[in-house]
Amino acid sequence: MTTNVTAPVAGTDARTLDPLALYRTMVTARTLNDVLKARKTQGKFPFYIGCAGHESMAAVVVAMDDEDWLSFYYRDLAGWLQRTHDVHAVLRAAYSRVTDPMGGGRNMPSHYSSRRYHVLPTFSEVGGLAPFAGGVGWAFKRDGSRRVVTFVTGDGGAATNDFNVLLRQATVHKLPVLMIVANNHWAIMTERQAQWAGDLTAQVRAMDAIAVDVDGVDPVATYETTRELVARLRAGEGPAFMHLHVGLLDAHSSSTDIRRYRTREEIEETTRTKDPVKRMREILLDRGLLTEQDIERIHDEVKAEIDRAEEQVLGEPEVPAERVTERVIEIPPYEPQQVSGTARKTPMIEAINDGLVEIVKRDPGFFVFGQDVGSATGGVFNATMRLVREFPGTAISSALNEQFIAGIAAGCGMADGRARCGEIQFVDYHQSATQTIRLAARIYYQSNGDWNTPMLLRMKSGSGGGGPISDSGSGGGAFGHSNAGEQWFTNVPGLITICPATPYDAKGLLIQASLAQSPVVFLERGRLYRSDVPHAHKGGEPIAALAELWNVPEGYYTEPIGKARTIRIGSGAPLATIISWGTMLLESAIAAARFTEANGGAVDVIDLRTLMPFDTEAIRASVQGTNRAIVVTEEPDLTSFGRHIHSWITENFFWQLDNPPAIISARAAPAAPYNAPEESAYFPTAEDVERALERLASE
Ligand SMILES: Cc1ncc(C[n+]2csc(CCOP(=O)(O)OP(=O)(O)O)c2C)c(N)n1
Numbered sequence: 001m002t003t004n005v006t007a008p009v010a011g012t013d014a015r016t017l018d019p020l021a022l023y024r025t026m027v028t029a030r031t032l033n034d035v036l037k038a039r040k041t042q043g044k045f046p047f048y049i050g051c052a053g054h055e056s057m058a059a060v061v062v063a064m065d066d067e068d069w070l071s072f073y074y075r076d077l078a079g080w081l082q083r084t085h086d087v088h089a090v091l092r093a094a095y096s097r098v099t100d101p102m103g104g105g106r107n108m109p110s111h112y113s114s115r116r117y118h119v120l121p122t123f124s125e126v127g128g129l130a131p132f133a134g135g136v137g138w139a140f141k142r143d144g145s146r147r148v149v150t151f152v153t154g155d156g157g158a159a160t161n162d163f164n165v166l167l168r169q170a171t172v173h174k175l176p177v178l179m180i181v182a183n184n185h186w187a188i189m190t191e192r193q194a195q196w197a198g199d200l201t202a203q204v205r206a207m208d209a210i211a212v213d214v215d216g217v218d219p220v221a222t223y224e225t226t227r228e229l230v231a232r233l234r235a236g237e238g239p240a241f242m243h244l245h246v247g248l249l250d251a252h253s254s255s256t257d258i259r260r261y262r263t264r265e266e267i268e269e270t271t272r273t274k275d276p277v278k279r280m281r282e283i284l285l286d287r288g289l290l291t292e293q294d295i296e297r298i299h300d301e302v303k304a305e306i307d308r309a310e311e312q313v314l315g316e317p318e319v320p321a322e323r324v325t326e327r328v329i330e331i332p333p334y335e336p337q338q339v340s341g342t343a344r345k346t347p348m349i350e351a352i353n354d355g356l357v358e359i360v361k362r363d364p365g366f367f368v369f370g371q372d373v374g375s376a377t378g379g380v381f382n383a384t385m386r387l388v389r390e391f392p393g394t395a396i397s398s399a400l401n402e403q404f405i406a407g408i409a410a411g412c413g414m415a416d417g418r419a420r421c422g423e424i425q426f427v428d429y430h431q432s433a434t435q436t437i438r439l440a441a442r443i444y445y446q447s448n449g450d451w452n453t454p455m456l457l458r459m460k461s462g463s464g465g466g467g468p469i470s471d472s473g474s475g476g477g478a479f480g481h482s483n484a485g486e487q488w489f490t491n492v493p494g495l496i497t498i499c500p501a502t503p504y505d506a507k508g509l510l511i512q513a514s515l516a517q518s519p520v521v522f523l524e525r526g527r528l529y530r531s532d533v534p535h536a537h538k539g540g541e542p543i544a545a546l547a548e549l550w551n552v553p554e555g556y557y558t559e560p561i562g563k564a565r566t567i568r569i570g571s572g573a574p575l576a577t578i579i580s581w582g583t584m585l586l587e588s589a590i591a592a593a594r595f596t597e598a599n600g601g602a603v604d605v606i607d608l609r610t611l612m613p614f615d616t617e618a619i620r621a622s623v624q625g626t627n628r629a630i631v632v633t634e635e636p637d638l639t640s641f642g643r644h645i646h647s648w649i650t651e652n653f654f655w656q657l658d659n660p661p662a663i664i665s666a667r668a669a670p671a672a673p674y675n676a677p678e679e680s681a682y683f684p685t686a687e688d689v690e691r692a693l694e695r696l697a698s699e
Helices: 019-041 057-062 077-084 087-094 130-143 161-172 200-206 219-234 264-273 276-286 292-314 321-325 348-362 385-390 402-416 427-446 503-513 544-550 583-599 616-626 641-653 676-682 686-698
Strands: 069-071 149-154 177-183 210-215 240-245 343-345 368-370 395-397 421-424 456-461 496-498 520-525 551-553 565-570 574-580 602-607 610-612 629-636 662-666
Touching: 019 057, 019 077, 019 087, 019 219, 019 276, 019 292, 057 077, 057 149, 057 219, 069 130, 077 087, 087 292, 130 149, 130 161, 130 177, 130 402, 130 427, 161 177, 161 402, 161 427, 177 200, 177 219, 200 210, 200 240, 210 219, 219 240, 219 276, 276 292, 348 385, 348 503, 348 551, 368 402, 402 421, 402 427, 402 456, 421 427, 427 456, 456 503, 496 503, 503 520, 503 544, 503 551, 544 551, 544 565, 544 583, 565 583, 565 616, 574 583, 574 616, 574 686, 583 602, 583 629, 583 686, 602 616, 616 629, 616 641, 629 641, 629 686, 641 662, 662 686
Parallel strands: 069 149, 149 177, 177 240, 210 240, 368 395, 368 421, 421 456, 456 520, 496 520, 574 602, 574 629, 629 662
Antiparallel strands: 343 551, 496 610, 565 602
């Protein structure tokens, strides 16, 4: 891999252990835990999940540099305190105060997060951060900073797909990731045996990671082992796995009654033998570093500090309700530029190649990661062919696992602060990555703007075949290769969804998407990769209003996100507005050309380009003039993005419309079948749009 991103360099000397300071942190965690548990019981806030039994996480953090990143579990209060020394933040999160630095009071307590302290934003989804941690490790390996990222989960979390993806990311690419499973034997009420069979540590070792079992009740042993592992990770020997054996001294959370699923004997045994705070105290007493009086004093001081902090936090403002829609999505500011490069007729696949090259030229840390993309052909659709030829190392072939790809792009984007690109070969197969994509889109909101997740996910979507369906007929993409995709993405808050219809827009929008701080799904219609300008009639002239959009300038230019393009076909006042995107823009333009040729007048064809957030003003401006609207979508006629647009038009223009807005969509079937007759019956075409225009015009 190339090293091309400047970054802080982590030290090679592990921090030496100050056992008294460590003890104080652990006592602070336990005391704060007990205060928060009591406040929850008193009804001061709705939820608390505790750390008792997991305080050795502070010792893990001592063994790391401040430049190293952390992905904590909800049990890692002691780790949080060791890194930040911020008791106030914990109380602010519990009491949901605007001052909460983890998310302005938005997230549940114990979901640790801080960009400043390099603590990745904990998700409620157990294991959810794991693929992101792989991406952070990837960034650290690329930038040569010798930083390490630590990811922590529980024995339940070890069974998640996410954790297994991280194991694969970290081992295949030898990433500097320390993976910790804090095994307390319970996953809510389910015992460890339900999570894996055999020896987990041996299994991870067999995957080619350094893997060790550690007594997590002993903070000093935990520190020593972490120190050793971190040194090996910095030396490039990574990844490492630490199976940390701990005990859970409380119920799972404030919503669980411990006595209903654990026996009295087991609870007593765990309390007696698995308390790391007690063990640390014994170590310090044994070594003569503390007396009983010191211990009492430390406890009193810690309690007084927490009491003072709580009093202060209770005086801080609560969250105003009207904030609820703030910081959902960030659209990059747009500065129009002069496009100066020579333009030439170019198919969309070449425009995408060009766009990727322009991005790499300005951002040498940029790369595309996806199945086959590093091959000589530049993936199965050749989108990365120029990167492979001209910028070695910027198109990298991935394992066959979409969540793996999304995690690398998302985590690396968070570490680098700029979008890195994942390519999903066919949109249909993004589904194993759904959770990672959805969480990436939530981070900005969840952290109340503290974190961004720049990520560019490109994917081939839509019906198989080449060119407009009306010209070229069926494509045989069938199940697994022909879903439109927008129905899956446009309803994810925080996600930008783009679907270009023309080569010019594909390049300009792709470059602009790489500048976004919110994640972007970029739907490339496979049919359009090599499509020519559409013709109203076979063998006739190309549609003039579209021809210009096949001329792609050389060099750098951008097109704005969130802005539609209105294409007027015909002349005079427009009679109707068609709202479409992707391949359906071509079908709509063909229909409009045929209709205006036969009937005179004009039709506005709006190419939405950005599907979410969509351009309400462009629709308003046209529909208010025409009073007739047709939405054309390639999605099946079920709950869909097209239906959303249709509903939005109905709600906003009902009293102005001359007739009910029409929706033209694929049929309500799972996907296009392989055989030609059924496939043709499934997808909408220009004929359907033309018929709708005729009907609306005659009513
Ligand atoms: C993906 C997912 N599934 C289910 C849950 C509900 N849930 C929350 S915590 C938990 C158990 C986690 O157990 P473990 O990883 O062993 O951690 P522990 O709480 O024992 O420390 C479950 C099932 C969740 N939050 N996320």
